[in-house]
Amino acid sequence: MQRLLAEGSALLGAVPLCARLDAEVLLAHVLGRPRSALIAHAEQCVDAAAVARYRMLLVRRAGGEPIAYLIGEREFWSLMLAVSPAVLIPRPETEQVVERTLALLPERPRADDEIRVADLGTGSGAIALALSCERPLWKLTATDQSAAALQLARGNAARARLDRIEFLEGDWFAPLGARRFHAIVSNPPYVAGGNVAMRTLRFEPAAALSPGPCGLEALHHLIALARRHLETGGWLVLEHGADQAVEVAAALVAAGYARVRCHRDLAGHDRVTEAQWED
Numbered sequence: 001m002q003r004l005l006a007e008g009s010a011l012l013g014a015v016p017l018c019a020r021l022d023a024e025v026l027l028a029h030v031l032g033r034p035r036s037a038l039i040a041h042a043e044q045c046v047d048a049a050a051v052a053r054y055r056m057l058l059v060r061r062a063g064g065e066p067i068a069y070l071i072g073e074r075e076f077w078s079l080m081l082a083v084s085p086a087v088l089i090p091r092p093e094t095e096q097v098v099e100r101t102l103a104l105l106p107e108r109p110r111a112d113d114e115i116r117v118a119d120l121g122t123g124s125g126a127i128a129l130a131l132s133c134e135r136p137l138w139k140l141t142a143t144d145q146s147a148a149a150l151q152l153a154r155g156n157a158a159r160a161r162l163d164r165i166e167f168l169e170g171d172w173f174a175p176l177g178a179r180r181f182h183a184i185v186s187n188p189p190y191v192a193g194g195n196v197a198m199r200t201l202r203f204e205p206a207a208a209l210s211p212g213p214c215g216l217e218a219l220h221h222l223i224a225l226a227r228r229h230l231e232t233g234g235w236l237v238l239e240h241g242a243d244q245a246v247e248v249a250a251a252l253v254a255a256g257y258a259r260v261r262c263h264r265d266l267a268g269h270d271r272v273t274e275a276q277w278e279d
């Protein structure tokens, strides 16, 4: 095993610590064992078929393919989610959308009401599943225009035994009819089409990353239409690019939202903006 890990680290090269970690994650995945087992059983032999699978994954990793796609999963909010090239790989900064939504709404509904939250552009289901996990009494609606993404999200919900999430296919608000929610949350595509970042993100679905040439198209659409689907006092919580906070806040104010507030991620970037709709 040590020889295989050294071979993997050398092939993945440029960043030695990441190379070693990636090699360990890939070998552990191929062997179906935890990474710790590689250290505990360092002298154990690996059969030829597993070595061939491992080497194939190393080559794909060296070509830039994200590790999450190679092993088919990524952790988000302590939930292990299946991912495929049909969905964006959930990012740690998106956990702030979850944190803010939990902070803004009451845990329990009043009397005979229910708390309804919509996650638009759910992808792997990351935000909806995290919210449902923390607030089992809330009714979650998760939408996406991608049937493949929804299939994956449904599977993730089933594996996590979260059965209070409804999945609907369609363009942003289209599948919601006239329904209203206590919060609408979204991590929409927000990278400008021509941005160089699109090249480094080339393995992820373009429709999950970029809404068009300017990058703000989906955010503007969500801001304009969400108010028709929010209860009085309901919240819109949006993730956006670090350089889009000013435009997002201005659009929210212009559309008549109150209590517009932006939050920084751990790296100090303005990444999540919330606003309240008061009819």
Ligand SMILES: C[S@@+](CC[C@H](N)C(=O)[O-])C[C@H]1O[C@@H](n2cnc3c(N)ncnc32)[C@H](O)[C@@H]1O
Residues within 6 Å of the ligand: 087, 088, 089, 090, 091, 094, 120, 121, 122, 123, 124, 125, 126, 127, 143, 144, 145, 146, 149, 170, 171, 172, 186, 187, 188, 189, 190, 207, 208, 209
């Ligand atoms: C940035 S990804 C976010 C995925 C997931 N919510 C997360 O945070 O990991 C954006 C998602 O929006 C979906 N999407 C893009 N355009 C859409 C549209 N017009 N209507 C509905 N969903 C859309 C994409 O398919 C993708 O799953």
